[in-house]
Amino acid sequence: MKLYNYYLLALQNWCTTDYQIHGLWSDITSTTYPSYCTDIPFNLTQLQQSDKYDQISKFWTDCDYQNTISLYEHEWTKHGTCVAFQTGFSQNDYFEKALELYLDNSSNQGRDVCFDLDFNTIVCPLKGNLRSPLIAETKTNKKYVAL
Numbered sequence: 001m002k003l004y005n006y007y008l009l010a011l012q013n014w015c016t017t018d019y020q021i022h023g024l025w026s027d028i029t030s031t032t033y034p035s036y037c038t039d040i041p042f043n044l045t046q047l048q049q050s051d052k053y054d055q056i057s058k059f060w061t062d063c064d065y066q067n068t069i070s071l072y073e074h075e076w077t078k079h080g081t082c083v084a085f086q087t088g089f090s091q092n093d094y095f096e097k098a099l100e101l102y103l104d105n106s107s108n109q110g111r112d113v114c115f116d117l118d119f120n121t122i123v124c125p126l127k128g129n130l131r132s133p134l135i136a137e138t139k140t141n142k143k144y145v146a147l
Helices: 044-048 053-059 065-087 091-104
Strands: 006-012 020-027 113-115 134-137 142-145
Touching (some): 020 065, 044 053, 044 091
Antiparallel strands (some): 134 142
16 A cells, blocks of 8 residues: 655754754655554664664764654654555664665755655655656656656
């Protein structure tokens, strides 16, 4: 079952001058998105067992450790469960995919980055321009993603 149309990698710089991961969000349009899609709870111990946890904790932080853990829990329960519902991702898959997308797009200078459902980069839709198609340019062609 399709819940959403694209992903948005949201970035933030709350406590640093460097932009870091805020979350990987599943979006229907630029102003609507599903949330809290399952009741799978956040599991910090499981996340800490990820081979990529050191990188996740470096590039996905809040102002202090406790707020960072709260951010992880919030992002997983509100957004990650919806990504997982549609993709079959585990909790760790969600965090690792967000990290991968962030590292692959680190030259984006703080701008949010959007992806189609296959995680190919697309142009993010403009807020208020909900009916326009999304255009993704790849090395070989242009791809149109209907909203």
